[in-house]
Amino acid sequence: MTLFLYLQSMKKFGLIGRNIGYSFSRKYFAEKFKNLSITDCSYENFDIENITSVPDILTLPQLVGVNVTIPYKQEIIPYLDEISEEAQTIGAVNTVTIQNGKTKGYNTDAFGFRQALEHHWNPCIHQNAKALILGDGGAAKAIHFVFNKMNIPWTTVSRKSEIHFENLSHHMVSEHLLIIQCTPVGTFPNVEETLPFPFEAITQQHFIMDLIYNPSETLFMKKCKEKGAAVINGEEMLIGQAEKAWEIWNAR
The missing domain is CATH 3.40.50.10860 (Leucine Dehydrogenase, chain A, domain 1)
Structure with missing residues (x-):
């Protein structure tokens, strides 16, 4: 050739x-x-x-x-x-x-998110769980879709929603044991930044997924982990969505 x-x-x-x-x-x-x-x-x-x-x-x-x-x-x-x-x-x-x-x-974000979530969090065990979704961008929309499919009630917290970060209460966090952080706050190089959030309401019963992957542990993740929560970053979701994209490209 x-x-x-x-x-x-x-x-x-x-x-x-x-x-x-x-x-x-x-x-x-x-x-x-x-x-x-x-x-x-x-x-x-x-x-x-x-x-x-x-x-x-x-x-x-x-x-x-x-x-x-x-x-x-x-x-x-x-x-x-x-x-x-x-x-x-x-x-x-x-x-x-x-x-x-x-x-x-x-x-393919929806596929990647659900795959990563179910790898670490069993919906059969947490049948009455409710979710907080922090942020309202494109990734958050895929998460809305997944939670609707899984019949998990969810509430958005963002600058545009009825509940925003400044009025997010201790009670609201304690009632929502599944928290997905979808904003870019804390992404490299701004690793010292985090959301205004009532971390004192986080418990060992919480599961936290921060979609950021760089750094591998954000300040948000660290603060939640200090309260005993189970915490993962967004790398598994990224791998899942990338593999699904590759599958789609090769099915042409």
Whole structure:
């Protein structure tokens, strides 16, 4: 095969987001390609300041799939030709396929979240559990979808919701034993930051999942762990959603 034909056969993947130099995805897929001896695929970051740059990315030669992260999981939808039924219900897209010039959006965050949650937290044991979801971005929308499927009552805490961080009570936290932290607060390099939160209400009965993976233990996680709660970060969810994205790309 000539160099020209080889380059023509290359399949490109990537991540669309803003300030994504720390990205999990590029490293994960580079290692995946290496471990599977895949030499005709590459993965790169598309770090953009504005969603209006998306059409230029989605029409790049050899690009066959992208992941989408903060802050574009909702904003990208109008730029796609089609989205899956699940992504439509969730209202957020984090995976896109590109085939014959047509784009289709999917949501694999829901799959990754449920897989990670059920690995550590058994809904059969906690049948009456209620959840607090901290934040209201694209990832939070996938979690709403999962909890609805699992029949777990949930309440959102955010700047825009009826309950916000400043009026989140001790009683509310003590009644919701499943807490999912979906905001970027505490992400590297701002590792000394955390949400205004009544940590004194956390107990050994709580299960906490912080979707941040860098650092591996956020200040929020540390404070909850000090109160005896079971705590995990977002790495397992990321791996799960990445593997589901890879499955979708290869089912084309």
